[in-house]
Amino acid sequence: xxxxxxxxxxxxxxxxxxxxxxxxxxxxxxxxxxxxxxxxxxxxxxxxxxxxxxxxxxxxxxxxxxxxx
Amino acid sequence: xxxxxxxxxxxxxxxxxxxxxxxxxxxxxxxxxxxxxxxxxxxxxxxxxxxxxxxxxxxxxxxxxxxxxxxxxxxxxxxxxxxxxxxxxxxxxxxxxxxxxxxxxxxxxxxxxxxxxxxxxxxxxxxxxxxxxxxxxxxxxxxxxxxxxxxxxxxxxxxxxxxxxxxxxxxxxxxxxxxxxxxxxxxxxxxxxxxxxxxxxxxxxxxxxxxxxxxxxxxxxxxxxxxxxxxxxxxxxxxxxxxxxxxxxxxxxxxxxxxxxxxxxxxxxxxxxxx
Numbered sequence: 096x097x098x099x100x101x102x103x104x105x106x107x108x109x110x111x112x113x114x115x116x117x118x119x120x121x122x123x124x125x126x127x128x129x130x131x132x133x134x135x136x137x138x139x140x141x142x143x144x145x146x147x148x149x150x151x152x153x154x155x156x157x158x159x160x161x162x163x164x
Numbered sequence: 165x166x167x168x169x170x171x172x173x174x175x176x177x178x179x180x181x182x183x184x185x186x187x188x189x190x191x192x193x194x195x196x197x198x199x200x201x202x203x204x205x206x207x208x209x210x211x212x213x214x215x216x217x218x219x220x221x222x223x224x225x226x227x228x229x230x231x232x233x234x235x236x237x238x239x240x241x242x243x244x245x246x247x248x249x250x251x252x253x254x255x256x257x258x259x260x261x262x263x264x265x266x267x268x269x270x271x272x273x274x275x276x277x278x279x280x281x282x283x284x285x286x287x288x289x290x291x292x293x294x295x296x297x298x299x300x301x302x303x304x305x306x307x308x309x310x311x312x313x314x315x316x317x318x319x320x321x322x323x324x325x326x327x328x329x330x331x332x333x334x335x336x337x338x339x340x341x342x343x344x345x346x347x348x349x350x351x352x353x354x355x356x357x358x359x360x361x362x363x364x365x366x367x368x369x370x371x372x373x374x375x376x377x378x379x380x381x382x383x384x385x386x387x388x389x390x391x392x393x394x395x396x397x398x399x400x401x402x403x404x405x406x407x408x409x410x411x412x413x414x415x416x417x418x419x420x421x422x423x424x425x426x427x428x429x430x431x432x433x434x435x436x437x438x439x
Contacts, residue, residue, distance in 0.1 A: 096391050107390050110358050114383040115179050119368050121168040121351065121377035124212050125384075126183035128190040128403070130198045137206045140165050140180060156361055 098151045104138065111139035113152055165207035171350025172375045173323040175292060177210035177246050181379060184211065188218035188228035190403065193235070200236050204245075212353070212379070214250035214297055215282050216262050226262025230285035238287055246292045248379075250327060250353075251278040253298035261297075270300045272311045279320050294321040295353055298328040305333075305340035313346035325351030325379070331366035338374055349376060356380035359389055 099106040114123040125136045144152075166179045182203040187196040200211070217229035230249065237245060252261030252268035261268035263281070268274055283289060294315065296308065315321040326337065326349045334352060341348035352371065356363040356378060363378060371378055384390055387403060398405035 096394075105390075107384050110384045110389045111180070113358055114356065114380050115166075117368075117378070119371040119378050120179075120356070120380055121170050122177045122179050122181040122210050122379050123383050124181040124183045124353065124379055124381045126185060126381075127199050128186040128195075128401075130195055130202070133199055133202050136180070137202070140206060152358055156358060 098148060098155070102144070102148055104142070105135045107132070107135040108138040108142065109144070109148075109152075111136055112142045112144050113149070115139065116144055116149065168377070170293065170323060170325075170379075171377045173350040175246060175323060175350075178208045180208050181210040181212050181248070182208050183381065184213040184229050184233055185217045185219045186403075187213075187232045188225060189220070190218070190401070193232050196232050197236050200233075204240065209244060210246045210248070212248040212381075213286075214252075214295075215278055215285075216250065216252050216297055221260070221262035223262055223266055227281070227285050230282055234285050234287040242288060247286065247288065248293035248295060248325070249282050249286065249291055250295040250297040251275050251282075253296060253328075254300040254302075259298065270296060270303065270308050272307055275308070275311045275315070279315055283320065290320060290322065292322045293325055293351060294323075295325040295327050295351070296329075299326065299330075299333045301333055305337045306344060309337060309341050309344060309346040309348070313344075316347050323347070323350045325349050325353060327353035329354065331370050334367065334370050334374075334376065338376075351377045351379050353379045353381055355382050357383045357385050357389060359385035 096106050099109040102109065111123060111125055114120060127133050127136065167176045168179050169176050182200065191199070211233065213229050213233050215227055215230060218225065237247070251274070252263055253270055255261050255266050255268045260266045264274065264277060279291070279294065282291065294312065312321070312324045316324065324347050326334065329352055334349065337349055352367065354363055354367065357380065363380070370376065387393070392399050392402060393404060
């Protein structure tokens with residue numbers, strides 16, 4: 096959340112943009128159960144995360160491993 | 165909005181796809197239409213549903229999401245929409261599909277029944293991307309790929325994909341397709357997010373080498389990455405809040421979907437199963 100705050104975007108926007116930024120990904124499947132959730136997703140449409148932000152994300156996932164193996 | 169090719173197929177889609185799995189349970193039809201309208205207006209042309217939806221899967225209302233989507237799509241230009249849906253995998257003890265009395269399977273009979281029912285609910289005569297929702301690793305891929313090939317030749321389906329597949333299964337399916345000369349999976353729809361980067365291991369290599377596209381689901385970990393559950397919060401109406409969690413666990417699985425979170429997990433757990 097700190098990374099998103101520093102980049103001036105919501106963490107939902109950050110996570111969506113991060114997903115799009117992989118060469119093996121064609122289209123990121125998002126979801127909304129409420130209309131109010133759509134705006135943060137759409138904010139990722141033309142967003143490209145900087146190498147610094149991508150690196151900061153990598154550091155977090157290195158520090159906090161996926162708990163389900 | 166950027167557009168990208170699905171696998172080696174002729175189909176290009178917006179690089180954001182709108183999912184639908186809560187439409188009919190958590191999200192009513194009116195709200196669903198608002199979400200879909202806003203998505204299409206923003207340039208999203210790619211939509212994903214399944215015969216198994218809405219979640220949690222239940223025989224009582226399975227297929228309702230496709231019905232809702234079909235009614236929405238009727239109000240739009242069908243040609244402007246890339247529609248993806250899925251046939252349920254096998255109903256073994258771990259997960260049970262919400263169709264065909266909970267006895268779904270990936271044989272010719274079930275896949276045909278599934279596509280016919282989906283087309284009826286969706287009120288269309290073709291599906292752009294037809295996916296196997298979860299694999300059956302106890303059978304050969306031959307019958308699956310041959311049946312999917314027939315569906316493409318007959319015009320029911322344009323291209324095919326898999327979901328919740330692993331590297332072994334994807335390679336076996338590609339080998340079967342190449343040997344039989346059938347269509348091959350152009351996409352794989354798996355869980356991939358900042359919370360779950362397992363795809364980066366073996367599957368990302370298979371995708372790159374074989375020209376298969378990942379269309380990742382749960383990019384915000386089912387809401388976990390929004391931060392709304394941080395500090396043990398249980399926001400009302402949210403999927404993993406206490407009541408919702410019980411509801412999910414009891415929905416259709418004979419086993420709990422939930423595993424104890426590891427001590428290194430700062431967020432709440434998410435389902436380890438297949439949506």
